[in-house]
Amino acid sequence: MGQSNVKLEGIYPILATPFTATGEVDESSLRELVKFQLHAKVDGIALFGMASEMYTLLDDEKARIAEIVVDEVKGQVPLVFGSGHTGLEVAVQLSKRAEQAGADALMVLPPYMAKPDGKRLYDYFAAIAKAVDIPIMIQDAPLASGVNMPAALLARLSKDFENIAYVKVEAPPTTLKVTEVLEQSEGRLTVFGGMNGLYFYEELGRGAVGTMPACEFPEVCVAIYQAFKSGDVETARRTFYQYLPFMRIGTLPGYAMSIHKEVLRMGGVIESAYVRNPNAPIDERIRQEALDTLKDLDLLALRWNEVKALRV
Incomplete structure (x- = not known):
């Protein structure tokens, strides 16, 4: 079971799902x-x-992935499970299962097939909040879900349900939405950034407490966050803008997942960059474009084989 008193802040990468060839x-x-x-x-x-690629995973695959990650992490850091769905009943069931499987908090997308109106949205998140004891992060990602969630609705949910405590803001321009959510929720909601860290530096400046990017450049985000937190805003700014072109290419529609995985594969973190349909496999041209953004930069993922060799 997760811990209901966990406080989330900092860097929470979204773990890729490695597949075999x-x-x-x-x-x-x-x-x-x-x-x-x-x-x-x-x-x-x-x-x-x-x-x-959660939308491609079977239920028993999800259960096994959760088991492995919980076993590997051994309580060293909190785990946030995505548990949103296109319908209320399934989302409630997935959320309960996630809590039982060891989630410390939930990240919940709104229903994204039939677009809900305000009342349906409220009822959906209310049902999930009542079903679990752990904190809930609402994922406000209209580019992915097609559902816009007004700051006023998010604020109302946080007022009515104590465990609705976080929002992952991915509604561009994220900076303005971060400010809006913090102001309207009167400090009840804690905000994380998303969109692969594209606005991370600006989000921190507006009061976000962290970001949830893809998982091939965690040490970069950690460095930006730690520098900002310690008051060295200049280092945070400089590091962010150095890696921004790389973050940007990691949002390429259709190919984003295979870009994340190819970088992880090249340095020996994972064996294969295989992605499931409807994601498209990387081609040589895109691979080169991604590597171009890293020229003169150091990325832990690309030298993981050396790190691994020292670990043995």
């Missing part, structure tokens, strides 16, 4: 990926987000 869940790569995150000193790990 034939498309099965690759358990040993998954364990290595978790070791990589912990080595990078992440503050927590998120499972079953968009960047986990």
Whole structure:
């Protein structure tokens, strides 16, 4: 069971789901990926987000992934499980299961197939909040879900349900929405950024407490966050803008998942960059474009084989 009193802040990468070259869940790569995150000193790990290709995973695969990650993390950092669904009943059931499987908090997308009106949205999040004891993070990601959630609705939910305590703001421009959510919720809601860290530096300046990016550059986000937190805003700013082109290419529609995985594969974090349909596999041109953004920069993922060799 998760801890209901956990306080989330800092860097919570969305764990990719490594597959074998034939498309099965690759358990040993998954364990290595978790070791990589912990080595990078992440503050927590998120499972079953968009960047986990969660919409392609079978129920028993999800259960096994959760088991492996819980076993590998051993309580060192909190775990946030994505548990949203296109319908209320399934979302409630997934949320209860996640809590039982060891989630410390939930990240919940709104229903995204039939677009809900305000009342349906409220009822959906209310039902989940009543069903679990752990904190809930509402994922405000209209580009992915097609559902816009007004700050006033988020504020009302946080007022009515104590465990609705977080929002992951991915509604562009995220900076303005961060300010709006913090002001309207009168401090009840804590805000994380998303969108692969594209506005992370500005979000921190507006009161966000962390970000939940893809998982191939955790140490970069940790460095930005730690510098900002310690008052060295200049280092935070400089580091952010150095890596921004790399973050941007990691949001390429259709190819984002295979870009994240190819970087992890190249340095030996995972074995294969296989992605499941409807994601498209990386091609040589995109691979080169991604690597171009890293010229003169140091990325832990690309030298993981050396780090691994020292660990043995």
